[in-house]
Each structure stands twice: as C-alpha cells, then as structure tokens.
Amino acid sequence: MIVSSLLDTDLYKFTMMQVVLHHYPAAEVEYRFKCRTPDIDLAACIDAIQVELEHLCRLRFTADELDYLRELRFVKSDFVDFLGLFQLNTKYVQISPSTERAGEIELVIRGPWLHTILFEVPLLAIINEVYFRQTSGHLSLDEGRERLRAKVAMLRDTPGHQPCRIADYGTRRRYSRNWHAEVVKTLRDELGSQLAGTSNVWLARRLGLTPLGTMAHEYLQAHQALGPRLRDSQVAALETWAREYRGDLGIALSDLYGLDAFLRDFDMYFCKLFDGTRHDSGDPFEWGERMLAHYKACRVDPRGKVLVFSDGLDIPKVLALFDRFRDRCQLAFGVGTNITNDVGPQPLNIVIKMVRCNGQPVAKLSDSPGKSMCEDKAYVAYLRQVFEIPDTVG
Structure with a gap:
C-alpha cells in the first residue's frame, strides 16, 4: 500500500x-x-x-x-x-x-x-x-539519483553557501513513497546541518529529523466563514493561532489575499508577535524586499525575523534568494517537487x-x-x- x-x-x-x-x-x-x-x-x-x-x-x-x-x-x-x-x-x-x-x-x-x-x-x-x-x-531511478546528487553538490559545495539550509516540503507531489524516503535520507546523510528538516512527520520520526510546518491556506480560508466579518477574517485567523500556540509555531502565511492585503493586516502587533512569514506565490525577491521594508516601517528589526520561501523552489533559486537576503534576516527554504519528483517524467x-x-x-x-x-x-x-x-x- x-x-x-x-x-x-x-x-x-x-x-x-x-x-x-x-x-x-x-x-x-x-x-x-x-x-x-x-x-x-x-x-x-x-x-x-x-x-x-x-x-x-x-x-x-x-x-x-x-x-x-x-x-x-x-x-x-x-x-x-x-x-x-x-x-x-x-x-x-x-x-x-x-x-x-x-x-x-x-x-x-x-x-x-x-x-x-x-x-x-x-x-x-x-x-x-x-x-x-x-x-x-518500470522507470529506473538512476536519472533521479544523478539529478539529486547534482543538487546536493550545488548546495553543499558552492563557496560561501554552507549556512544555507533547506527543508523537504515534497510529500504531496512525490514520485513515490519509497523515492521520497530515499531522497530525504540522502539529503540527511549528504547535507548534514544544511538539511533543516522535513514537513513529513513519518519521515521525520523515521530518520531522526525535525518536523516542520505551521499553517496552510485552508486555515485562513476557513475563517472567511467562521464568524467574524469578512474584512476581519485574516486577523481573526492569526489571533486564534496565537491563542492556541502562545508564541510557538510563529510563521504566518502571507498570500491568501495577496501581499498588499496581508501587510494591511500584519501590523506592528503581529510583526512582533510572529517569528516570521512564509512566501508561497508571486515574485519571491519582491516579496522579500517588501517584507523587510514592512518590518522596518513597524520599527521591528528584520534581522530577528524569519522569511520562509516555499513556492516552486529549485536549488539555483534557493542560492539566489540566499545571496539576496543573507545577513538581512533569518532565512528558511522549503523545496518540494523539485527534489521529490525530478526523476524524468513530467x-x-x-x-x-x-x-x-x-x-x-x-x-x-x-x-x-x-x-x-x-x-x-x-x-x-x-x-x-x-x-x-x-x-x-x-
């Protein structure tokens, strides 16, 4: 099964x-x-x-x-x-x-x-x-293994990028369960501390990794129908999350209504309350610059906040984002389909x-x-x- x-x-x-x-x-x-x-x-x-x-x-x-x-x-x-x-x-x-x-x-x-x-x-x-x-x-996974080795080498061996860490976010679109397990084990063994963890709880337990994740779009969407007036639904979702976790799991998803609407709601209170924000659509470089500017406008030092990038990433894009934002904030990268379903077929x-x-x-x-x-x-x-x-x- x-x-x-x-x-x-x-x-x-x-x-x-x-x-x-x-x-x-x-x-x-x-x-x-x-x-x-x-x-x-x-x-x-x-x-x-x-x-x-x-x-x-x-x-x-x-x-x-x-x-x-x-x-x-x-x-x-x-x-x-x-x-x-x-x-x-x-x-x-x-x-x-x-x-x-x-x-x-x-x-x-x-x-x-x-x-x-x-x-x-x-x-x-x-x-x-x-x-x-x-x-x-009947596909041989040798092509997938070769592609995975190249990605590991790029991340591990590119000079100056040893502090750059990725996480596996690839459960939903993986090629197969066994391939997913092999990929994450390879990343663990080859990258060491450059693998921050995995979103998959089964693999985290099996491989001794940190399970990672906070909220998805459905959580924010549901609040459109859960009682507060529609305009306050995003704020209500963030406040309910904060009541439940009391400062833990403090990464807010930023794109349910687009970044402009998110920033209108993500005021100084939320900037200080949440550890960071996650990008999942739109231009990641523009998003990152705007988030850092928003933190500064709210008199919050962005160097203490986390920007999580998770939208269609591959290793070259991870490295480019790391170069743009390193030393300006804390960074996290969730790579999905590109590592768990890159074996040949589309x-x-x-x-x-x-x-x-x-x-x-x-x-x-x-x-x-x-x-x-x-x-x-x-x-x-x-x-x-x-x-x-x-x-x-x-």
Missing part, C-alpha cells in the same frame, strides 16, 4: 487540526481536487486510487506514533488522546470520472473539518504514485483545496494568477472588493 501510516503527511495538517479541535470542532467543509497539468488521464487510475483510499481509511495511529506526537512541544495531550480514537472514513470522499473533460476526475471531500482535514496530503500522494506506477512503472501539478466552509464559499486570491479554485464568481468579486484586490491578482 502507498500510505502505511497516518503520520505520512505534512506537519501543518496536525497543527491546524489541533486548532480545529479546540476552536472549531463543529465546522463543516468541502474540498475539491484539480489537476493543473493538461492532457493527463487520471480517470484510468480511479479504481487503484479507490483501493488505496479504502486502505488509508483502515489505518489507525499506533501507540508508538502517539507517543512520538506527544513529545512534540506544541502538541497538547487532549489532541493526542483524540488522535488515539481517530480514523478516516471513506464516506466523506467521492471520486468519479469527470462528466465535462475526458480523462479528468472529480474528487470531492465533504464533511466535518475535524474528520476530513487529514485527507488532502495522503490522497495527493496516492494519486501521484498510482499515476506514475501506471505510466512509468511531475503532476495537482492540488486539493478547500472551497466551502459552513455552507459558504471560501477562496484564495494569491499573488500568482490561476491559483484560485472558487467557482462562485460573485463571491470572488465581493472578496476582491472587501480586501481591495485588483483583478490582476489571483
């Missing part, structure tokens, strides 16, 4: 899930799948995906896994107790061939947020691996995004065009108006 542990997911799923348990246990949500890569036949994979989904929904957290989670400083005991009872349920997931586009699939996850939040990452990993098994199952650009919460549409309007999945055009227009977002964004 492709996923053999419920820990085989990104840490931010657990950190968000803990907030959901404590603050929004009754929230109902809907997620939808989208493949952004054209001309991909996923309909032929449905039966195999369904088999893997049914196996996923038979998994339970083991006692050893729960003990591991309990040791994480930010995980609370009642949350671990809840996970001891937790099990995913196939009734919340519907998979079928698309009725509109040949070869595409319709995948909808609908149900209580608390009981559906852990589906996204393993389902994406399953879809990837099933697809590549069917289309390149990687799939697939996502599962929240589209509704408590019966209301929710949307992401980032600094990169085409990332929104909300089909309610009237709501998107209203969101743009409320957050003063131009039509060229999102």
